Amino acid sequence: MKIALLGGTGPQGRGLALRWARAGVEVVVGSRSAERGQAIAQELNDRLAGQGTPILGMSNEEAVEQSERFVVLAVPYVGHEPTLEWLKSCMAGKILIDVVVPLAGDDPKKVVMPPEGSATEEAQALLGPEIPVVGALHNVSAWVLDKIESPIHCDILICGNNKAAKDEASALIEKLGVKVYNAGLAVSARAIEHMTAILIRLNISKTTPFKHAGLKIWAEAGVE
């Protein structure tokens, strides 16, 4: 199952590409230029050193064409709406996994939510009701993703209005070796995306002894 990763040349996208490829997923990294896509794929394949499935690199448009089911959107927020505008005519039969967080351009400790309420809801509104959007992977730091020899210890909250699409996306995301929780409808992205800014605040703060925090759902298993 070939997946397209748009913004796969950014830090979050690279880590996701590496981890999915290592898990045997065919990843096509998209970039604004085909050359840059190829160069990044080459670089990532060098890091994989033969482990997993080779990563392909091409233009964003070609990557989406290659995708058999999933298009993962991991561009900076400034590219969110422009990407979705051209994407909407190429998504028939596909599912969008939206990783984008609307961080404030001048302060990553803040979010500036679009009128729809969150990036995931904005994507769903722009793509229309026929194309399922699943918000996911907002709270994992790029640094954690990039440390491909270490497991990811934080949990993944996903949300979206299409249950079947969420189940499919869950299965793909679980290949990263993480626990995935269904956090409900797309409206939940208001909390989940915003949590990224809170985690960034904690990472930056001098009072915390860490820099790459994520979320974990804590619970006593089996309690009735």
Added chain:
Amino acid sequence: MKIALLGGTGPQGRGLALRWARAGVEVVVGSRSAERGQAIAQELNDRLAGQGTPILGMSNEEAVEQSERFVVLAVPYVGHEPTLEWLKSCMAGKILIDVVVPLAGDDPKKVVMPPEGSATEEAQALLGPEIPVVGALHNVSAWVLDKIESPIHCDILICGNNKAAKDEASALIEKLGVKVYNAGLAVSARAIEHMTAILIRLNISKTTPFKHAGLKIWAEAGVE
């Protein structure tokens, strides 16, 4: 240091009263009727069986009068605005710790945020800029709080626009034996309060093996 706990007769309030009292904090539980406040205090003191500081019970108004610094608001959301309306004239020199989550009346898996964006922001708007409001303790389940013999394993995110008030509130909340993180300004309550509805969704879901989940900040300590 005597603190007032309004809505101390509800499940969340009871657990907080018990845990603070065990930690030596003088807790005054407020209720709409003084008799009910007294009855609950008696019941809670029976459970404490002499451990910690005895809990007092009285009317909400008397409890606030007794409070030396903190008023903790743990009423159901329907009582949030009405309580704040009378509270605003009694809060000079005090700090409000707002635990309230605007859960939808017909579905606790959803929040219905007030026009200000969150309950904490609503409280800050209603009390005015002179009275510091700290949002806190939204994500700990009443069941976890009530199990007073067990430590609380989840973390506490607090937020508010007054840094000094947050530091003071942090010290009080740490007496519960939890790790407290400063999640930023009051606007962060939009994410934190909403997370409560997401946790309730996970607790209710048949696909999760737990019923009382909380949040934990996960990070590798000491990473540079």
